[in-house]
Amino acid sequence: MSESPILPVRGRPVRPSGRHRRPVPSQLPPEAPALVLAALGDASGAAAELAALIRVDNPQIQVRLAGLDEEAKRLTAELESAARERPEGVTAAIVVPLLTGPHPVADRLIAAAVASSRVAVTVTGPLGPHPLLAEALHIRLAEKGLARADRMRLVNVSSPVDAVVLATVGGERAAAEAQPTAVLLASRLTLPVLVASLDSAPPVAAAAERLRAIGAARIALSPCVVGPEAPDGLVAATAAEAGAEYAEVLGAHDLIADLAARAYGSILSAD
Incomplete structure (x- = not known):
């Protein structure tokens, strides 16, 4: 006579942790x-x-x-x-x-x-600032071929860009408060990331020049904006002025x- 199968013990469901935990x-x-x-x-x-x-x-x-x-x-x-x-x-x-x-x-x-x-x-x-915001910025860069789609760093694969300018809207205070997000994004990309403003100081062009001064040739502009707060064409025009490529705004991510x-x-x- 075969043994009866061991049935699983019904207990309390395991609560997911981290980003997978239900926010509400x-x-x-x-x-x-x-x-x-x-x-x-x-x-x-x-x-x-x-x-x-x-x-x-x-x-x-x-x-x-x-x-x-x-x-x-x-x-x-x-x-x-x-x-x-x-x-x-x-x-x-x-x-x-x-x-x-x-x-x-x-x-x-x-x-x-x-x-x-x-x-x-x-x-x-x-x-923001928040790790999920940095992740969304990373994804938008990857969608334009300006970053790897994953976080794995392979020594024999070159980075698509040399540095990133994270650009905000909302004046100097918004730029200052985006610094933690820039640090998180730099950690994900293992690249230099400077914060600049699309509508105030510090200007994007100046940030791009600082990055070129340390050897960055190909620079990406990462707009840290949802979209409605930035006039149409502002990101593209700013990137062109700075000689940088650019990712799309965060939008409905x-x-x-x-x-x-x-x-x-x-x-x-x-x-």
């Missing part, structure tokens, strides 16, 4: 705050695609999207609408700016909308959607 609980109460994405411009294009990605991956979240017009009226309206659907005394919304770093105009508009709405709201910080959901989830877990 799989179930939320009906009164859970809405996730309101705030994007410069009319909230079309990449912003709308990111909202759709978050909805698909997190159906338990009510995801709203508001463009930041000159008076932030659309964001005010979204906050007021979210509050009407929830009991009094609870946080009606968590506003997540679709920005990789601080942005004076967006920050001012969001603050004005929150004040005007008179709604209980929490506003998160920008999406799934890692950016993940970062937005994580920002929302971090507020929930802190309560």
Whole structure:
């Protein structure tokens, strides 16, 4: 008589760790705050695609999207609408700016909308710095042939470029706060990475010249922007002026959607 097979012991599921851990609980109460994405411009294009990605991956979240017009009226309206659907005394919304770093105009508009709405709201910080942001930048570079698609370094394979300029939008403060992301990206690429600004100091052309002074011949521009915050053509024009090749903006990358959901989830877990 053959032995009975050993059946597995049913236990608690193993909770994934690191980047694979769910950024938001799989179930939320009906009164859970809405996730309101705030994007410069009319909230079309990449912003709308990111909202759709978050909805698909997190159906338990009510995801709203508001463009930041000159008076932030659309964001005010979204906050007021979210509050009407929830009991009094609870946080009606968590506003997540679709920005990789601080942005004076967006920050001012969001603050004005929150004040005007008179709604209980929490506003998160920008999406960076974060290792997932550096990973998304790496992927965009690889898509244009400006970086290897993986992180393995083989001594007999030359790097596609000699150095990278990580470019921000939002003034000098945004450039300063992107330094940790630059360090993370440099670690992934094992290449020099300097931070510059597309709309302020330090300028991209000056950063490219610094890199050439240390022997970098082929330089890549890595725009650390989601997209709506940079005027059309700005990245291409800046790269041409600096004599650099360039990656596409981050846009509706799934890692950016993940970062937005994580920002929302971090507020929930802190309560």
